Amino acid sequence: xxxxxxxxxxxxxxxxxxxxxxxxxxxxxxxxxxxxxxxxxxxxxxxxxxxxxxxxxxxxxxxxxxxxxxxxxxxxxxxxxxxxxxxxxxxxxxxxxxxxxxxxxxxxxxxxxxxxxxxxxxxxxxxxxxxxxxxxxxxxxxxxxxxxxxxxxxxxxxxxxxxxxxxxxxxxxxxxxxxxxxxxxxxxxxxxxxxxxxxxxxxx
Amino acid sequence: xxxxxxxxxxxxxxxxxxxxxxxxxxxxxxxxxxxxxxxxxxxxxxxxxxxxxxxxxxxxxxxxxxxxxxxxxxxxxxxxxxxxxxxxxxxxxxxxxxxxxxxxxxxxxxxxxxxxxxxxxxxxxxxxxxxxxxxxxxxxxxxxxxxxxxxxxxxxxxxxxxxxxxxxxxxxxxxxxxxxxxxxxxxxxxxxxxxxxxxxxxxx
Numbered sequence: 001x002x003x004x005x006x007x008x009x010x011x012x013x014x015x016x017x018x019x020x021x022x023x024x025x026x027x028x029x030x031x032x033x034x035x036x037x038x039x040x041x042x043x044x045x046x047x048x049x050x051x052x053x054x055x056x057x058x059x060x061x062x063x064x065x066x067x068x069x070x071x072x073x074x075x076x077x078x079x080x081x082x083x084x085x086x087x088x089x090x091x092x093x094x095x096x097x098x099x100x101x102x103x104x105x106x107x108x109x110x111x112x113x114x115x116x117x118x119x120x121x122x123x124x125x126x127x128x129x130x131x132x133x134x135x136x137x138x139x140x141x142x143x144x145x146x147x148x149x150x151x152x153x154x155x156x157x158x159x160x161x162x163x164x165x166x167x168x169x170x171x172x173x174x175x176x177x178x179x180x181x182x183x184x185x186x187x188x189x190x191x192x193x194x195x196x197x198x199x200x201x202x203x204x
Numbered sequence: 205x206x207x208x209x210x211x212x213x214x215x216x217x218x219x220x221x222x223x224x225x226x227x228x229x230x231x232x233x234x235x236x237x238x239x240x241x242x243x244x245x246x247x248x249x250x251x252x253x254x255x256x257x258x259x260x261x262x263x264x265x266x267x268x269x270x271x272x273x274x275x276x277x278x279x280x281x282x283x284x285x286x287x288x289x290x291x292x293x294x295x296x297x298x299x300x301x302x303x304x305x306x307x308x309x310x311x312x313x314x315x316x317x318x319x320x321x322x323x324x325x326x327x328x329x330x331x332x333x334x335x336x337x338x339x340x341x342x343x344x345x346x347x348x349x350x351x352x353x354x355x356x357x358x359x360x361x362x363x364x365x366x367x368x369x370x371x372x373x374x375x376x377x378x379x380x381x382x383x384x385x386x387x388x389x390x391x392x393x394x395x396x397x398x399x400x401x402x403x404x405x406x407x408x
């Protein structure tokens with residue numbers, strides 16, 4: 001009843017009883033936005049099955065801390081869930097773009113804020129059963145408000161809240177977006193001092 | 205810089221500047237596992253765009269508390285992210301199945317545990333930009349270990365850990381699954397007394 005190995009996602013010989021290996025791969029949807037593959041995989045018992053999954057370029061999320069202790073949030077209608085969602089700012093990596101450059105660009109475009117200091121907290125995987133997507137979690141501080149510049153077809157409200165207000169909304173069901181709930185876990189443990197961040201200057 | 209309305213996902217007149225409405229809908233992938241739609245939607249400014257998304261039946265996750273204070277976890281290889289992931293037990297709703305019945309079935313099948321008491325903590329949406337999926341968050345206590353019964357083609361290890369151990373893995377990057385990170389947020393705030401649960405007997 002203890003992990004068979006260090007539970008760090010790294011794969012060793014001791015995990016052979018869990019591994020699936022690719023036998024073949026086929027693109028089954030070339031959408032405007034979604035690219036879907038179906039792979040035939042060999043299971044640990046030698047049998048075969050298929051795995052269907054979205055291939056995603058990866059994304060970033062930004063927990064932006066204002067000097068008064070509040071955080072920057074968005075309200076955005078999300079069509080697949082038919083609801084206006086409260087979220088930390090986030091966005092997809094452009095081709096060849098670094099994670100930090102993406103975080104700086106998305107924060108500026110969506111909210112108008114630029115930050116003097118940045119810290120990469122970690123990464124989350126939103127949907128490990130059917131997407132390759134990862135979301136890098138960034139913290140930003142030393143904020144200056146400028147002009148936001150939304151993409152065409154992007155509509156969202158920007159607002160600010162205290163960490164205590166956001167925590168309350170996470171507990172009472174007003175926040176249900178998994179990346180934002182994960183950002184709250186980071187924020188809560190960073191503010192308590194349990195988890196630490198390594199800050200870096202924003203660069204030129 | 206304050207929300208235009210109560211930030212609860214409920215949609216009122218004050219959200220007209222955010223809403224998208226369906227103009228047409230087309231199924232663009234009928235997979236073995238993934239069903240994908242492309243809708244044409246009308247944006248708040250009257251222009252049109254397309255939204256592609258996975259239609260998912262919904263799922264449950266279980267934070268199962270042992271009498272010694274530990275929680276029940278799994279290690280499972282997740283093909284899309286090519287890694288062995290640490291996760292709370294979870295699974296998809298069968299057609300017509302209630303959320304609680306699904307939680308009881310998945311916990312029993314995947315881990316062998318049955319629980320005397322259950323509490324629904326809330327819900328999370330793992331990927332609001334391209335899936336309808338929701339995951340109901342259940343807590344279980346009063347556990348008895350029986351025989352697990354994995355689905356064909358399902359391979360996973362079951363182990364237990366203290367909340368402090370799990371919190372450490374969430375902070376150091378050993379846990380990156382968004383539902384499990386969200387479960388940790390619930391576990392941390394439930395154990396501190398900040399958030400409360402309404403327990404119910406498991407039923408016959």
